[in-house]
Structures are given as structure tokens and as C-alpha cells.
């Protein structure tokens with residue numbers, strides 16, 4: 001397979017790599033207003049336009065030209081904090097085609113799938129482009145993000161969201177990004193690309209394990225995001241049965257806010273509980289296999305009722321006599 005060649009970096013503003021804009025607010029940029037009850041309002045700054053709320057209105061022209069991080073009063077006495085949205089705020093408020101990966105999981109993916117500046121990362125599906133924004137930030141200008149999305153209408157939503165976040169316009173996109181409309185299980189093998197990381201977020205990721213394995217460099221990481229336990233089981237067993245990956249690691253993250261006020265220091269009432277499961281496994285070098293496990297599978301784990309993919313070294317277990325009682 002051809003090795004990727006180093007790329008000439010296009011002459012673009014630093015903003016284009018990060019989506020972070022500095023200096024006074026400009027027309028065409030998005031701002032995020034927070035009212036006194038903590039409600040958020042996101043809109044694009046357009047000269048001459050007004051923002052309306054239940055507390056009257058604000059002139060966009062009164063925001064344009066100011067440094068973010070200020071409070072402003074509306075015509076009927078409402079007070080609003082004005083900032084540019086952070087990436088974690090942008091992705092939960094942007095228009096959606098498909099469900100997005102939430103920041104708590106994107107953060108886990110970037111850290112635990114070890115996405116690094118300069119990495120060559122394959123991603124599928126793109127959906128609304130939420131994870132795409134985090135991956136582009138993490139690979140930076142010297143990396144590459146090669147994304148696949150089966151549905152043209154979702155690809156369009158993702159293109160718009162990504163270009164809105166990175167502040168690119170028209171046909172121009174983030175310089176490290178390419179988006180192919182098609183099935184990753186067909187398009188990735190046909191491209192003969194090599195990847196350091198492959199990230200899968202789709203209904204049936206087990207159908208793409210062979211394509212991911214063939215594209216990954218030795219030591220590369222496949223990372224899969226799935227919402228249900230049945231998907232989790234099937235993708236983990238498919239990775240095991242493939243034989244070219246290390247033992248898959250599966251986990252989820254739960255995030256709980258805390259209320260900290262004087263003597264009232266306690267967990268918040270709401271928490272971000274289950275969103276999805278994550279799985280990672282590392283690609284073995286060609287022809288190498290993981291040594292057989294010393295520990296036997298849990299009793300009944302692969303008994304006669306188990307019908308999923310079966311690792312080559314795991315025979316059908318006899319009925320568990322204890323479970324029979």
C-alpha cells in the first residue's frame with residue numbers, strides 16, 4: 001500500500017485549523033448568549049439584524065466590534081452574557097441530520113484512541129459532523145481526516161456544520177479534511193489508504209471491521225462507538241474473531257456535575273448517564289496473532305445459546321451445570 005506523502009500546507013489563517021477566533025466579534029460569526037436563567041441562544045451576527053427574546057430585543061450591531069465576554073441588556077431589561085461558542089457548545093446546538101457524539105464521548109475518543117497531531121485518521125459515518133470537528137482539531141494541519149458517509153443529505157449537513165465551525169466558506173473546507181460519500185466498507189479498501197486510527201460510529205460497525213483492519217498500520221487503533229449492548233457484544237466478538245487485533249477494551253463514561261456553594265457542596269441533580277459504549281483494540285502486525293488467553297471464558301459465555309461471532313480458539317461450551325439447577 002502506498003505511504004502517504006508529506007503535504008504542503010496551504011496558506012490559510014491559523015483560525016482555519018482550530019475554529020477558534022480571536023479579537024472583536026465580526027459580522028458572519030456565531031455568538032452564544034446566556035440569559036439570567038442559564039438559557040442559551042445561538043445566532044449569526046448580521047449587520048442591521050435584531051435578536052428577539054421574551055425580554056425584548058438586541059441589535060446585532062451593538063455586539064459586532066466588541067471583544068467577547070461581556071454582558072449586554074435587551075430593550076426590556078433582560079441581561080445576556082455574550083461569548084463565541086466553544087466546540088463543546090457548538091456541537092450540541094448545531095443543526096443535525098443524524099444523532100451526534102456528545103462532547104463527553106468525543107473527549108474520550110480523542111484521548112483514548114490516542115488521536116495526535118499529524119495522525120492519519122479514518123472516520124465513518126460522519127452524520128452531522130460533531131466528532132469530525134474534534135478529530136480535525138486533534139490531527140491539526142499536518143494530519144489527515146478521511147471521512148466516509150453513506151447518505152448524501154447527512155454529508156451536506158456535516159459539510160455545513162464543519163465549515164461553520166472552522167469559519168471556511170463556499171467550497172473551501174478544513175485543509176486536513178476529505179469527505180467521501182459512500183460505504184466505508186467498500187470505499188476504504190478501494191482507496192488503499194493507510195490509517196493510524198479508524199473510528200466507527202454507525203449501526204453495524206462489525207460490517208466494517210475487515211476494512212478497518214486492512215487499512216490500519218501495525219499498532220494502529222480501531223475505536224468503535226455503539227449505543228446498545230447487542231451492538232457492543234457483536235462488534236467486540238467480531239474484533240476477537242478477526243484475530244488481527246488485541247483484546248478489545250470496552251467501557252462507558254458517566255459525567256456528574258457538582259453543586260458548590262458555601263456549605264452546600266453536593267452532587268448535582270442531573271447527570272450525563274448512558275450515551276454509548278466505546279471499544280478500542282490495537283492492530284497486530286501482519287501475520288502476528290495475540291497469544292491465547294490464560295483465563296477461560298466465564299461459564300456459559302459461549303454456551304449453546306450463544307450465536308454470535310466466535311473466536312477460533314473458543315469451542316462451544318457444555319451447558320453450565322450450575323445454571324441448569
Ligand SMILES: C[S@@+](CC[C@H](N)C(=O)[O-])C[C@H]1O[C@@H](n2cnc3c(N)ncnc32)[C@H](O)[C@@H]1O
Pocket residue numbers: 098099100101124125126127128129130131132148149150151154182183184185201202203204208
Ligand atoms: C450516528 S451517525 C454519526 C454521527 C457522527 N459521528 C457525529 O458525531 O455527528 C451514523 C452515520 O453513519 C452513517 N453510516 C452507517 N453505515 C455506514 C457505512 N457503512 N459507511 C459510511 N457511513 C455509514 C449513517 O448514514 C449515519 O449518518
